Amino acid sequence: MDFLRPASWEEALAAKAEHPTAVPIAGGTDVMVEINFDHRRPEYLLDLNRIGDLSEWEVGENTVRLGASVPYTKIMENLRTELPGLALASHTVASPQIRNRGGVGGNLGTASPAGDAHPALLAAGCEVEVESVRGRRMIPIDEFYVGVKRNAMAPDELIRSVHLPKADGPQQFSKVGTRNAMVIAVCAFGIALHPETRTVRTGIGSAAPTPVRAKEAEEFLAAALEDGGFWESGNPIPPSVAKQFAQLASGACNPIDDVRGSAKYRRHAVGIMARRTLGWTWESYRGHERSAQCA
Amino acid sequence: MRVNFTVNGRKQEADDVWEGESLLYVLRERMGLPGSKNACEQGECGSCTVRLDGVPVCSCLVAAGQVEGREVVTVEGLADYAKQRAEHGGCASGACGTSLDAAQRWQSKPADSQTGENTELSPIQQAFIDAGAVQCGFCTPGLLVAADELLERNDSPSDADIREALSGNLCRCTGYEKILDAVRLAAARGENRTAGQGA
Numbered sequence: 001m002d003f004l005r006p007a008s009w010e011e012a013l014a015a016k017a018e019h020p021t022a023v024p025i026a027g028g029t030d031v032m033v034e035i036n037f038d039h040r041r042p043e044y045l046l047d048l049n050r051i052g053d054l055s056e057w058e059v060g061e062n063t064v065r066l067g068a069s070v071p072y073t074k075i076m077e078n079l080r081t082e083l084p085g086l087a088l089a090s091h092t093v094a095s096p097q098i099r100n101r102g103g104v105g106g107n108l109g110t111a112s113p114a115g116d117a118h119p120a121l122l123a124a125g126c127e128v129e130v131e132s133v134r135g136r137r138m139i140p141i142d143e144f145y146v147g148v149k150r151n152a153m154a155p156d157e158l159i160r161s162v163h164l165p166k167a168d169g170p171q172q173f174s175k176v177g178t179r180n181a182m183v184i185a186v187c188a189f190g191i192a193l194h195p196e197t198r199t200v201r202t203g204i205g206s207a208a209p210t211p212v213r214a215k216e217a218e219e220f221l222a223a224a225l226e227d228g229g230f231w232e233s234g235n236p237i238p239p240s241v242a243k244q245f246a247q248l249a250s251g252a253c254n255p256i257d258d259v260r261g262s263a264k265y266r267r268h269a270v271g272i273m274a275r276r277t278l279g280w281t282w283e284s285y286r287g288h289e290r291s292a293q294c295a
Numbered sequence: 296m297r298v299n300f301t302v303n304g305r306k307q308e309a310d311d312v313w314e315g316e317s318l319l320y321v322l323r324e325r326m327g328l329p330g331s332k333n334a335c336e337q338g339e340c341g342s343c344t345v346r347l348d349g350v351p352v353c354s355c356l357v358a359a360g361q362v363e364g365r366e367v368v369t370v371e372g373l374a375d376y377a378k379q380r381a382e383h384g385g386c387a388s389g390a391c392g393t394s395l396d397a398a399q400r401w402q403s404k405p406a407d408s409q410t411g412e413n414t415e416l417s418p419i420q421q422a423f424i425d426a427g428a429v430q431c432g433f434c435t436p437g438l439l440v441a442a443d444e445l446l447e448r449n450d451s452p453s454d455a456d457i458r459e460a461l462s463g464n465l466c467r468c469t470g471y472e473k474i475l476d477a478v479r480l481a482a483a484r485g486e487n488r489t490a491g492q493g494a
Binding site: 001002003005025027028029031032033035036037041042045047049094095096097098100101180181182 | 296313314315317336337338339341344350351352353355356357358360361363441459460462463464
């Protein structure tokens with residue numbers, strides 16, 4: 001094994017071009033587990049810790065550019081207003097020690113359906129900035145996940161940052177697990193209201209081969225809110241609409257039975273989380289903030 | 296490969312480090328610092344918690360090569376670290392933490408601090424003993440490092456703050472109540488000290 005320690009982003013891209021099999025390591029919270037357990041013996045480890053730029057974020061007028069290695073702790077502490085859904089999801093990641101090291105780049109690189117950031121990223125709608133010596137490209141999050149633990153990146157590319165729109169409405173995140181800390185999601189659900197475009201976006205974790213959106217549920221809800229004049233009136237959402245939204249969210253799942261839960265349970269739980277998070281975000285939109293921001 | 300870094304205020308050099316080796320392995324097997332415990336090797340248990348440039352991390356998930364040029368504090372150096380902090384005004388505001396600068400300037404003084412023996416205990420260590428928070432002792436080093444960092448950030452934590460800060464540390468004796476007592480005790484003693492200074 002070789003340990004590559006680029007001091008700059010350009011050096012990192014050059015190293016990845018020369019050794020496309022090199023495994024990038026930033027927080028190490030996934031990669032080191034695989035090495036410790038002898039599940040993986042990469043030929044090259046590509047350490048990204050020396051590239052300071054990856055741990056920084058910029059809040060622009062309409063978007064946030066979030067460096068791939070910004071630890072979840074920093075997202076929780078600094079970006080709660082701009083990225084409320086992602087901040088909530090960050091809070092459910094593992095433990096303080098892990099949140100101090102892990103970042104969104106790792107979740108995206110690993111592309112596990114259980115990654116906690118994915119539902120929030122899908123719901124917010126964002127673009128992943130990836131780069132190689134061949135050039136830079138922005139991959140829309142909807143096109144990023146292509147299979148079980150597979151993403152749309154080429155072998156010589158590295159994730160530099162994620163560009164997320166600043167929240168224009170309430171966002172929520174909910175996750176089911178056996179306890180509060182150190183839990184890999186049995187399933188998870190993210191929702192973001194986008195009042196400016198009068199749309200709703202969602203994200204489902206751990207209930208399909210990849211993180212997915214519940215598109216039919218989104219379209220149904222957007223139409224129901226529009227037709228009923230709810231965006232203007234701020235009236236409560238009728239239970240029948242919430243129920244239908246939940247059923248469509250359940251229907252968007254394509255889960256499996258595994259040690260963490262059964263497919264049937266996952267479908268059921270996603271429906272429940274969809275209904276609840278819709279209720280929380282809508283109450284917030286109507287001006288009734290939840291007293292405790294927890295999911 | 297060779298890795299140069301600072302452990303408990305001392306420059307260290309580790310040779311022939313395997314590229315996939317963890318910081319925890321280097322500390323325990325190469326530096327002779329077995330205080331950080333090796334249990335789950337997957338970040339679940341927190342027994343290997345150390346400070347990396349002031350930040351609490353699971354040392355089993357840090358690749359040795361990633362600590363090149365950086366500062367590590369283990370439970371063996373905790374008493375000195377806490378003493379140094381107290382001498383430099385500590386953290387009364389509840390929000391300051393340890394800056395990277397401060398962590399890098401930090402030096403251990405007593406000659407025997409490397410093993411942590413014969414040094415005065417840090418307030419959190421003393422509180423663990425006084426509260427009976429040590430049973431088999433395996434989880435204790437990780438909990439001490441995590442709890443010390445909590446009190447550095449937040450000198451008057453609520454029960455929820457304590458639970459959150461220690462949520463990444465497992466105690467298989469399940470002695471959590473006494474552990475919570477110990478953190479409360481250390482916080483209360485810290486407040487008394489500050490009050491005594493009129494701050």
